[in-house]
Amino acid sequence: MKIQKVNGYLYVTLWDKQRKRPRRFYLGKSSDPRVAELLKAAAELKVPREEVEDYVARQVDPATRTTKPELVVLSVVLGVLSCRWSGGSRAR
Amino acid sequence: MSLERRFKSALRLGARTVRRFFPEYAVVGRFARNFYAPPETTLDVDFLVDLDDAERVAEFLEYASARFEVSPLEVGHWQYKLVVKGFRFDLVKPRGYRYDAEAASRRRLVRMEGVGELALLSPEDLAVLYLVSSLDRGVRDLIKAKDVVVYSKARGDFNEEYFLRKCEENRVKHLGLALLAG
Numbered sequence: 001m002k003i004q005k006v007n008g009y010l011y012v013t014l015w016d017k018q019r020k021r022p023r024r025f026y027l028g029k030s031s032d033p034r035v036a037e038l039l040k041a042a043a044e045l046k047v048p049r050e051e052v053e054d055y056v057a058r059q060v061d062p063a064t065r066t067t068k069p070e071l072v073v074l075s076v077v078l079g080v081l082s083c084r085w086s087g088g089s090r091a092r
Numbered sequence: 093m094s095l096e097r098r099f100k101s102a103l104r105l106g107a108r109t110v111r112r113f114f115p116e117y118a119v120v121g122r123f124a125r126n127f128y129a130p131p132e133t134t135l136d137v138d139f140l141v142d143l144d145d146a147e148r149v150a151e152f153l154e155y156a157s158a159r160f161e162v163s164p165l166e167v168g169h170w171q172y173k174l175v176v177k178g179f180r181f182d183l184v185k186p187r188g189y190r191y192d193a194e195a196a197s198r199r200r201l202v203r204m205e206g207v208g209e210l211a212l213l214s215p216e217d218l219a220v221l222y223l224v225s226s227l228d229r230g231v232r233d234l235i236k237a238k239d240v241v242v243y244s245k246a247r248g249d250f251n252e253e254y255f256l257r258k259c260e261e262n263r264v265k266h267l268g269l270a271l272l273a274g
Binding site for chain 2: 001012014015016017018025027034035038039041042043044045046047051052053055056059060064065066067069071072073074075076077078079080081082083
């Protein structure tokens with residue numbers, strides 16, 4: 001992925017999977033490269049395959065094909081306990 | 093009562109109150125994300141609702157403030173905090189994100205023991221919402237979008253065509269394409 005700078009503006013050309021052809025996107029002024037940096041980060045983010053396999057094997061409810069609800073509830077209970085132990089307020 | 097039971101009871105009450113005034117609500121934020129990817133700890137539950145409907149918001153505030161702690165108490169904000177039994181529930185309408193009838197029709201209904209039915213924003217729409225919010229909040233929301241995409245695809249529960257169309261409608265198609273390509 002190559003970000004182009006033209007007359008003080010940033011653009012990127014990406015393969016548009018829907019239109020099946022390249023497409024140019026405007027990313028803002030070159031003085032504000034935040035969107036361009038976000039785009040680079042989006043292209044570089046990776047999730048390790050082992051973590052994905054472990055999630056599907058152990059944390060997904062086969063009946064609903066979502067995370068087991070008890071684990072989702074646990075995420076709140078642990079969040080609240082962690083906040084309590086660190087002296088925070090639950091209701092923030 | 094255990095913390096888990098107290099939370100479930102609070103969520104049941106909170107969701108019932110939200111549903112009463114905003115039947116098209118969708119659970120968003122980390123609580124919704126946790127149904128689609130390995131759970132991360134969280135402190136609250138976020139409900140996406142139409143806060144532009146001043147009349148409904150006013151009715152909601154009148155009803156909820158008589159029963160729970162609510163703030164702010166005036167119409168016209170983009171976020172409201174509802175505290176039920178010590179647990180926080182937020183009503184939000186994120187700036188820059190278009191929640192339409194199509195997204196509402198694709199909500200996922202999950203049934204939780206002790207809570208009842210909850211409507212979650214679909215994984216595709218939740219990923220789009222995270223991409224929109226990443227424009228303000230940066231990479232941390234991008235990571236959440238990536239998690240929802242990758243783990244939902246692994247569960248065989250992600251429609252790329254719909255995701256990209258919604259990305260286009262919300263002006264984040266470049267981010268959606270880069271996320272899928274990565």
